[in-house]
Amino acid sequence: MKAWLRFLRRATTPWDRTVLALVWVGAITGTVAAYGGGAPGARAEIVAGGEVVETVSLGEERELTVEGPLGTSHLRVRDGGIRFVPPSPAPRKIDLRAGWQRRVGDTAACVPNEVLVRVVGNRERPWDAINY
Numbered sequence: 001m002k003a004w005l006r007f008l009r010r011a012t013t014p015w016d017r018t019v020l021a022l023v024w025v026g027a028i029t030g031t032v033a034a035y036g037g038g039a040p041g042a043r044a045e046i047v048a049g050g051e052v053v054e055t056v057s058l059g060e061e062r063e064l065t066v067e068g069p070l071g072t073s074h075l076r077v078r079d080g081g082i083r084f085v086p087p088s089p090a091p092r093k094i095d096l097r098a099g100w101q102r103r104v105g106d107t108a109a110c111v112p113n114e115v116l117v118r119v120v121g122n123r124e125r126p127w128d129a130i131n132y
Contacts, residue, residue: 040058040080040102040103040104040121041058041080041101041102041103041104041106041119041120041121042057042058042059042120042121043055043056043057043058043119043120043121044056044058044077044082044101044117044118044119044120045117045118045120046064046066046075046115046116046117047115047116047117047118048066048067048068048114048115048116049068049069049114050114053066054066055120056077056082057077058077058080058081058082058102058119059080060077061077061078061079062076062077063075063076063077063085064076064077066115068089068110068113068114068115069112069113069114070089070090070112070113071089071113072089073088073089073095073110073113073115074086074087074088075117079100080102081100081101081102082100082101082108082117082119083098083099083100083101083108083117084096084098084108084110084117088110088113089110089112089113090110090111090112090113091112094110094111095108095109095110095111095113095115101117101118101119102119103119104119104120104121105118105119106118106119107119
């Protein structure tokens with residue numbers, strides 16, 4: 001490690017090291033600003049079959065059921081978040097592993113049952129696409 005520092009000191013000037021440090025700080029700040037989490041969501045839209053079937057407040061605790069082609073999907077709203085809970089009609093139960101959705105722009109889906117949950121608020125993130 002000391003050899004690396006000696007090389008860095010010989011190969012660069014103090015001005016070069018200052019610019020390098022500023023670039024690193026800018027990169028870290030930009031990454032945190034872009035991906036560091038959005039604002040907490042105020043409500044969640046529940047979409048079934050391509051249409052919004054219900055909008056729920058994330059501030060109240062409740063259980064929901066949504067009908068889809070495979071059966072009934074179950075959702076739980078608690079502590080400012082929403083998630084899929086058992087039992088799930090999906091064969092592989094991937095929707096149950098999505099976890100709590102709390103921030104604006106967060107989404108979870110039960111694709112085989114055509115049920116989607118998205119958290120919305122005052123400010124939406126301009127995503128082009130979401131891969132899951």
